[in-house]
Amino acid sequence: MDEQPEPVHETGGALDRRAELSEFLRTRRARLKPEDVGLPDFGRHRRVPGLRREELAQLAGVSVAYYTRLEQGNGRNVSAEVLDAIARALRLSDAEQAHLMHLAKPKQHKKKQTARTEQVRPALAQLLESIDGVPAYINGRRSDILAWNRMAAAVFGDWSELPVQERNWARLVFLRPEYRDLFVEWDQKASDMVAYLRMDAGCHPDDPRLSALVGELSVKSEEFRRLWATHDVKEKGYGVKHLRHPLVGELTLHFESFRLSDGTEQGLVTYHAEPGSPSADALRLLASWGADATKAGKGTSAAG
Structure with a gap:
């Protein structure tokens, strides 16, 4: 069954990383068609564009529940190997793959460095x-x-x-x-x-x-x-x-x-x-x- 896209929110003063991860994966999945990745398309009516979550999970070799949690913004404990597999399944560019890694496994930055004026x-x-x-x-x-x-x-x-x-x-x-x-x-x-x-x-x-x-x-x-x-x-x-x-x-x-x-x-x-x-x-x-x-x-x- 096709899933409906979930709402995404931004937090005041900072971008919502979980929402960013969720929307990024959803939009990357939406741009792919079954024939783009070698899957059969039986002409069934799709209520959302692109691949279904279960199709993407199959291509990446992970469970649907696991991928669904990730697309809902829960990247906690996800491994680099799994992210690489999902990136390959989504046909991500090098920049997109790096972006996915930043969102799912963010590095810690000191806020005083973030706000510092560049010289x-x-x-x-x-x-x-x-x-x-x-x-x-x-x-x-x-x-x-x-x-x-x-x-x-x-x-x-x-x-x-x-x-x-x-x-x-x-x-x-x-x-x-x-x-x-x-x-x-x-x-x-x-x-x-x-x-x-x-x-x-x-x-x-x-x-x-x-x-x-x-x-x-x-x-x-x-x-x-x-x-x-x-x-x-x-x-x-x-x-x-x-x-x-x-x-x-x-x-x-x-x-x-x-x-x-x-x-x-x-x-x-x-x-x-x-x-x-x-x-x-x-x-x-x-x-x-x-x-x-x-x-x-x-x-x-x-x-x-």
């Missing part, structure tokens, strides 16, 4: 300034923008003119209309941004600042609410962004994300254009304009 090492800030002709910035927890170079300001806007709390990708993408103009594929950018936040939430469900950010965006942006409800997760990586710059027009830039190895959870993101391309010429033009380009393009922001 960029002076040597790293100097490195940013020394990167010539390549937009680059340092991001931190919750998609905060911590430091950037002059080329990043020329391409994405002068973040120094924003209050510190507003230097956050999620806020900028969902709450500032100019970002829709800057990103040619704004829908993809928005989807990625929410997936990054979900990944962060799985690692730090007790982070009150993250919970407050999610709450604010959920109230102010219907698109954010819709994307947050999908429970998709993604690690920052590499790719191509197509921008519509107010001064130099269309830009096609390749971005790379580098996670720092100093335990801060910060990352370096760089953008570059194909050598000899119109975008490379446009970056050189912006670099030659320097501060004038930053002032002329004031109010424009965004990145990968």
Whole structure:
């Protein structure tokens, strides 16, 4: 018999880890069809989308009762081997499998560390300034923008003119209309941004600042609410962004994300254009304009 999805709640000041685990497993199961995993589909009417719990339990090699408890948010004492089996049955990506592990077997974090303001090492800030002709910035927890170079300001806007709390990708993408103009594929950018936040939430469900950010965006942006409800997760990586710059027009830039190895959870993101391309010429033009380009393009922001 098909089961009905269960209600999920968030707790004030922190994300409800059990509810997150429950909804994540339910949404991953809902996206699979029997034929996707080699099970027969006899054409019976299904009142909920995707695989049934008993079908998923069969694929993972666990009892239905055991899987049901896990999907209800009770991950206590679940082994890594069982989680691996469930991840394989659900066809999870590497990022999704890591997220499942974070939710089911969370690490303990000190709350004072969670709320602490992030700082960029002076040597790293100097490195940013020394990167010539390549937009680059340092991001931190919750998609905060911590430091950037002059080329990043020329391409994405002068973040120094924003209050510190507003230097956050999620806020900028969902709450500032100019970002829709800057990103040619704004829908993809928005989807990625929410997936990054979900990944962060799985690692730090007790982070009150993250919970407050999610709450604010959920109230102010219907698109954010819709994307947050999908429970998709993604690690920052590499790719191509197509921008519509107010001064130099269309830009096609390749971005790379580098996670720092100093335990801060910060990352370096760089953008570059194909050598000899119109975008490379446009970056050189912006670099030659320097501060004038930053002032002329004031109010424009965004990145990968």
